[in-house]
Amino acid sequence: xxxxxxxxxSAEEGLRELLKFLLEKKRVKAVFTLCKIKKNGTVSxxxxxxxxxxxxxxxxxxxxxxxxxxxxSRLTLKEHLxxxxxxxxxxxxxxxxxxxxxxxxxSLENFIFISTTCPGTYPLEMSVNGDISKKLPEYEEDVKKGxxxxxxxxxxxxxxxxxxxxxxMTVALIGEKDIDKNCEIFLNxxxxxxxIEGMDGELVERELETEEVKNLRSKRQExxxxxxxxxxxxGLGLSGLVETFGRCxxxxxxxxxxxICYCVLCDFDSRDYENEPSTYESELKKRGGVxxxxxxVLYHLGRxxxxxxxxxxxxxxxxxxxxxxxxxxxxxxxxxxxxxxFNYIPGKDVEEAIPLNKFEKDEFxxxxx
Amino acid sequence: MKDEFKPRxxxxxxxxxxxxxxxxxxxxxxxxxxxxxxxxxxxxxxxDPLFVISAFxxxxxxxxxxxxxxxxxxxxxxxxxxxxxxxCVRKVFETLGMESDRLRLSWISASEGPRxxxxxxxxxxxxxxxxxxxxxxxxxx
Numbered sequence: 166x167x168x169x170x171x172x173x174x175s176a177e178e179g180l181r182e183l184l185k186f187l188l189e190k191k192r193v194k195a196v197f198t199l200c201k202i203k204k205n206g207t208v209s210x211x212x213x214x215x216x217x218x219x220x221x222x223x224x225x226x227x228x229x230x231x232x233x234x235x236x237x238s239r240l241t242l243k244e245h246l247x248x249x250x251x252x253x254x255x256x257x258x259x260x261x262x263x264x265x266x267x268x269x270x271x272s273l274e275n276f277i278f279i280s281t282t283c284p285g286t287y288p289l290e291m292s293v294n295g296d297i298s299k300k301l302p303e304y305e306e307d308v309k310k311g312x313x314x315x316x317x318x319x320x321x322x323x324x325x326x327x328x329x330x331x332x333x334m335t336v337a338l339i340g341e342k343d344i345d346k347n348c349e350i351f352l353n354x355x356x357x358x359x360x361i362e363g364m365d366g367e368l369v370e371r372e373l374e375t376e377e378v379k380n381l382r383s384k385r386q387e388x389x390x391x392x393x394x395x396x397x398x399x400g401l402g403l404s405g406l407v408e409t410f411g412r413c414x415x416x417x418x419x420x421x422x423x424x425i426c427y428c429v430l431c432d433f434d435s436r437d438y439e440n441e442p443s444t445y446e447s448e449l450k451k452r453g454g455v456x457x458x459x460x461x462v463l464y465h466l467g468r469x470x471x472x473x474x475x476x477x478x479x480x481x482x483x484x485x486x487x488x489x490x491x492x493x494x495x496x497x498x499x500x501x502x503x504x505x506x507f508n509y510i511p512g513k514d515v516e517e518a519i520p521l522n523k524f525e526k527d528e529f530x531x532x533x534x
Numbered sequence: 535m536k537d538e539f540k541p542r543x544x545x546x547x548x549x550x551x552x553x554x555x556x557x558x559x560x561x562x563x564x565x566x567x568x569x570x571x572x573x574x575x576x577x578x579x580x581x582d583p584l585f586v587i588s589a590f591x592x593x594x595x596x597x598x599x600x601x602x603x604x605x606x607x608x609x610x611x612x613x614x615x616x617x618x619x620x621x622c623v624r625k626v627f628e629t630l631g632m633e634s635d636r637l638r639l640s641w642i643s644a645s646e647g648p649r650x651x652x653x654x655x656x657x658x659x660x661x662x663x664x665x666x667x668x669x670x671x672x673x674x675x
Contacts, residue, residue: 402631407674432584451593454673462675463584463591469626470583495630502629503622521622524614526604529621533604533639534653 168358169337171367172348177225179348180253180279180336183361184224187251188216192360193277194248197237198224207292210236212250224253224279225338227304227317228297229286232479234261234424238271245272253279255286256329257479260512261424263331264475267519270427277360279350280329282339282378284308285321289484311340311377313384320480320493323389325382328373330513333357340377389497396491398498406462409495412488413461419482419492425472425511433464465492469499474520475511476500541595541661543654545572546581550608551643552600558647566651567658570598577601578639579612583623586637593670596636596661600653603641613641635660636667 172179187193200211201221208226210233213219233254240246254262259280265271284307287297300316307314313322329335335351338344351373352358401409417434420426432438438460440448448455478500482492504511506529507520547553553574559566571594575581578601589597599620607613620639627634638657642650669675 399629399631403668403672406630406632407672411674448592452671452673456674459675463587466587466591466626466630467584469630470587470623473626474622499626499629503625506621506625507618521615521618524611524618526614529617532621532624533617533641 166370166372167351167353169369169371170350170352170361170364171369172350172365173346174348175346176336176338176341176344176348177223179350180224181219181222182348183279183334183350183364184222184251184253185216185219186364187277187360188214188219190363192249193251195250196222197233197240197250197252197254198222199226199228199230199253201226204295212240225281225336226297227284227286227301228289228292229255229258229479229481229484230289230292231422232261232424232481233258234263234265234477234479235422235427237262237276238265238424238427241271241274246275249275249277251277251279255283256280256327256332257283257324257477257512258424259329259332260326260477261479263512263515264425264477264519265427266515268427273515277334277356278329278332279334279336280332281336282329282373283321283324283327284338285314285317285324285327286480287316288318291316305345308338309340309342309344311381313381313388318480318484318493319392319491320478320483320497323385323392323497324478325385325389326477326510327381327385328378330510331515333360335373337373339381340375392494393498396494396498398495401495406465409490410461410465411456413465413490414488415458415461415464416487417464418485418487420468422481422485423468423472424477424479424481425475426468433460433467438464469496472496473500473503474507474509476504477511539662539666540567541569541658541666542593543570543596543598543657543661544589544594545570545598545600546575546578546585547572547642548578548601548608548613549574549576551602551606552578552640552650554644555600555642555646555650558644559650560647562647564647564651566654569658569661570654577607577609577612578616579609579619581616581619583619583626586623590636590667591669591675593667595664595667595670596638596657598638598640598653598657600640600642600650603643606643633664635664
């Protein structure tokens with residue numbers, strides 16, 4: 166059982182009210198949340214210090230314009246926050262940030278994380294013509310019922326980690342029948358309980374993990390099975406990889422948006438991966454032909470080995486791919502298998518070291534001889 | 535017999551153990567197939583997964599990483615990290631349906647000249663049976 170702050174207004178309004186309260190009472194210096202840019206429903210992450218500006222905040226808008234984990238890392242890369250900021254982020258964004266913190270690419274200090282039981286987000290392309298705003302009523306209905314929501318990102322439909330692991334507060338959404346009337350904010354830490362002291366609203370006790378949540382988890386697992394089957398990752402082999410990545414235009418957008426790909430200067434952007442004329446000659450002599458530009462499969466395999474251990478499956482890579490490569494499915498599958506051998510869930514616990522940065526003396530005897 | 539497949543194995547050998555082991559095999563005049571292309575690295579943990587993938591995609595029939603036995607690393611614990619990294623690359627290969635048997639991690643100490651010769655002989659035989667790396671003829675990598 167956890168203590169819950171119950172506000173009698175819709176989930177989004179309630180959350181906005183909480184943020185306003187935190188700002189006005191100076192419990193936080195700023196709020197980090199999604200904000201409306203234009204009427205048609207495009208949103209962007211923003212830092213807000215003026216409580217009046219919160220009227221444009223859409224903290225629960227079902228779109229991930231960028232993985233917030235990456236943005237929070239940029240805010241705290243050089244120095245940790247001097248004053249508290251409340252950040253409203255999705256579970257996978259929080260996990261991504263924690264993975265970055267483990268890599269010393271950011272700091273958790275002075276952050277208050279507010280997250281939700283995440284119903285999923287729509288693809289970026291749907292944010293262009295206000296399509297998402299049109300979808301919102303349908304979205305809300307499905308959230309209430311605890312359904313897998315149609316037209317959301319395939320990776321969201323297949324996501325099992327939709328309950329935040331380390332948020333200070335969690336807004337219950339999935340399977341909550343009256344999110345249009347009630348806002349229930351779970352206070353997971355002492356810090357959270359202190360922050361809301363003096364706020365209007367009822368304090369109750371209840372479980373976050375409801376039947377609906379459990380049901381959705383099994384529905385999502387089924388979706389994931391279907392998704393993996395569709396792409397048949399394990400059956401790809403070299404020829405499958407060549408086919409899948411053959412349409413890659415080499416924009417490296419997937420690594421730009423990937424929260425785990427944190428290197429400022431990516432090796433793949435360097436001249437080292439530009440073939441010398443002599444390399445072309447030797448490769449041509451060997452193969453009789455060579456793709457231009459070369460090293461596409463190398464790039465993706467390289468990224469897979471570098472990222473898989475910490476991939477949180479946020480789906481940004483697929484979202485930005487202009488060639489429609491099912492990157493996140495492949496990364497999620499490979500990521501899961503790699504994470505399984507290390508018994509690791511990325512972003513779950515900031516105290517747990519990244520598997521590649523630690524070792525046991527007696528392990529993996531099956532790969533060595 | 536002219537067209538007999540002769541595997542090419544890229545070997546990343548650690549300076550302190552396996553490279554010295556290879557030297558010992560040589561000075562002891564042990565016979566082993568000339569299939570290994572050795573690259574000396576200071577430690578098995580110096581091998582970035584990218585080196586392995588690069589070698590594989592450029593057409594190496596197999597990639598061998600060899601280092602000091604666990605507990606004997608010149609840098610105390612480099613080989614333990616290398617083993618984890620190797621387990622990760624192998625898993626990536628397996629999950630994508632690629633032949634992970636073309637990647638191998640062996641511990642060969644400086645005094646194990648015969649073991650070095652054995653590993654190379656045995657691995658070469660195995661790769662011979664597997665046939666050439668399909669990446670060799672693929673032009674769309």
